[in-house]
Amino acid sequence: MRNILDLSNQQARNFLLKEESYFNFDLPAYFNFSRLIKILSKQLKGKNLSNFYSINSDNKPLKPEYFEEVNYKLLSNKNGQYAWRPFQLIHPALYVSLVDKITEKNHWNAIIKKFKEFKQKTKIECVSLPIQSKTKASDKEEQVGQWWQEVEQKSVELSLDYAYLYQTDITDCYSSIYTHSVAWALHDREIVKNTERFNMNLIGNIIDKHLRQMSYGQTNGIPQGSVLMDFIAEIVLGYADKLLAAKIENIEEYKIIRYRDDYRIFVNNPQDAEEIIKNLTEVLIDLGLKLNDEKTIKSDNIIRDSIKPDKLYWEINNKIKLSKTVQSELYIIHALAERYPNSGSVSRQLQELYQRIKNSKKIDKNIKVLISIVVDIAFKNPRTYPIVSAILSKFFSFLKNETERKDAIERIKRKFEKLPNTGHLQIWIQRLTIKIDTSIAYEEKLCQKVKDKDVKVQLWNSDWLNNSLKIIIDSTKIIDNNKIEKLKPVIDVNEVALFKQYYN
Numbered sequence: 001m002r003n004i005l006d007l008s009n010q011q012a013r014n015f016l017l018k019e020e021s022y023f024n025f026d027l028p029a030y031f032n033f034s035r036l037i038k039i040l041s042k043q044l045k046g047k048n049l050s051n052f053y054s055i056n057s058d059n060k061p062l063k064p065e066y067f068e069e070v071n072y073k074l075l076s077n078k079n080g081q082y083a084w085r086p087f088q089l090i091h092p093a094l095y096v097s098l099v100d101k102i103t104e105k106n107h108w109n110a111i112i113k114k115f116k117e118f119k120q121k122t123k124i125e126c127v128s129l130p131i132q133s134k135t136k137a138s139d140k141e142e143q144v145g146q147w148w149q150e151v152e153q154k155s156v157e158l159s160l161d162y163a164y165l166y167q168t169d170i171t172d173c174y175s176s177i178y179t180h181s182v183a184w185a186l187h188d189r190e191i192v193k194n195t196e197r198f199n200m201n202l203i204g205n206i207i208d209k210h211l212r213q214m215s216y217g218q219t220n221g222i223p224q225g226s227v228l229m230d231f232i233a234e235i236v237l238g239y240a241d242k243l244l245a246a247k248i249e250n251i252e253e254y255k256i257i258r259y260r261d262d263y264r265i266f267v268n269n270p271q272d273a274e275e276i277i278k279n280l281t282e283v284l285i286d287l288g289l290k291l292n293d294e295k296t297i298k299s300d301n302i303i304r305d306s307i308k309p310d311k312l313y314w315e316i317n318n319k320i321k322l323s324k325t326v327q328s329e330l331y332i333i334h335a336l337a338e339r340y341p342n343s344g345s346v347s348r349q350l351q352e353l354y355q356r357i358k359n360s361k362k363i364d365k366n367i368k369v370l371i372s373i374v375v376d377i378a379f380k381n382p383r384t385y386p387i388v389s390a391i392l393s394k395f396f397s398f399l400k401n402e403t404e405r406k407d408a409i410e411r412i413k414r415k416f417e418k419l420p421n422t423g424h425l426q427i428w429i430q431r432l433t434i435k436i437d438t439s440i441a442y443e444e445k446l447c448q449k450v451k452d453k454d455v456k457v458q459l460w461n462s463d464w465l466n467n468s469l470k471i472i473i474d475s476t477k478i479i480d481n482n483k484i485e486k487l488k489p490v491i492d493v494n495e496v497a498l499f500k501q502y503y504n
Helices: 009-016 034-044 092-102 105-119 139-160 180-186 189-194 203-213 227-247 270-286 302-306 309-317 326-339 344-357 367-379 382-396 402-416 423-433 445-451 467-475 481-486
Strands: 072-077 084-089 124-126 164-169 254-259 262-267 297-299
Touching: 009 092, 009 105, 009 227, 034 092, 034 467, 072 423, 092 105, 092 203, 092 227, 092 467, 105 180, 105 203, 105 227, 124 227, 139 254, 139 262, 139 302, 164 270, 164 302, 180 189, 180 203, 180 227, 203 227, 227 254, 227 270, 254 270, 262 270, 297 302, 309 326, 309 344, 326 344, 326 367, 344 367, 344 382, 367 382, 367 402, 382 402, 382 423, 402 423, 423 445
Parallel strands: 124 254
Antiparallel strands: 072 084, 164 262, 164 297, 254 262
């Protein structure tokens, strides 16, 4: 694997225009945005997006920042209560335009040069730059592997050199990033603010403009849900690293590992850590960001606290191997989910359970009880939606008839109707039911795209575009009907498993 800064400008363009980079959250395999991205990239290559703006009655161009809902927001419940996360499918024309601008040779070289500056004379190590896989593993798999190796394993190793570990993160990082700060990071802050604010030859200003065009002209927040935005966040956070390093030059013994907005600070003197956190707070405030007080934790047991608590708990208390039934296994996973809601360990154990039962011809007698337990796990653990859908599809295969399956579906839908912001959930319920009952209606627009291929469901507001691009965006199919036809009622583990090679 190699990180994005190791790529040439053309390689970076190809990487960022991949479907896997356009959105990096979980959708069923029949969603396919690659054809749309490919067509638009040909249309826009070497051109400015403004050439495709529509004209109003006064013969003036319409601009995307004049319009709401330019990007499509997919709402996902965050904790089974009232917190939620808005994943965004960036308007494809704006996405392709921004990728083209960033990967122009002179702009790309300037960005790489700036990242080299961020790394100079600092003990702050960023290990979260986007990764391109060079194996059969997906980019996302490699990215998770990078976290394990460079954050968790490296943290344990650093226990040889340091006595204390402080962990903290940024509150609502993506939704708080100030768009102008991208230009500050890539160019001199005072120059940009005072004399070059409107210089559209500067890539920082170009990125800033695109970000505001996506969000009705707002300057606070960047879309979450794509590799491109992960990279733009790294520009701002890398700049923060540079500013922090300059403020703590007097501190000799420390090491900081940063994975996106998560910080691990290693010291031998608690006073040094307090000084570092104080200065980090000041740096972030100047950029419109702030640390999360509730998640700032001090530890004098680096080995224990280098490991995520849910993972450590599971390793110590794992009773799965002692259980004899699927129901008892599910109760143990349910207890883990109650103790560490929405954790990676819950998803991983559900995946391992599914791997054990996916080829089973016989299972516990009371299938409806199993369904109830799994649904309750998903209710408070939104990140488990894909794998829970797969497990439920297996359980449904053991129900006696179609009437029982439809009744179970209706009961599941009623339970989840109690939750707000469940667009992401609806997508995975639809995947569960797509081979059982195609008449089920969903409010989520992406579900409507699947259900009725002829209905003109618009995800993005393209009223600012002329017809040449607008027609392409509105008419290019993002649903692969051939894949839907080939689907089986029981969901294959490769559709939902992050580490597919592990299961192969």
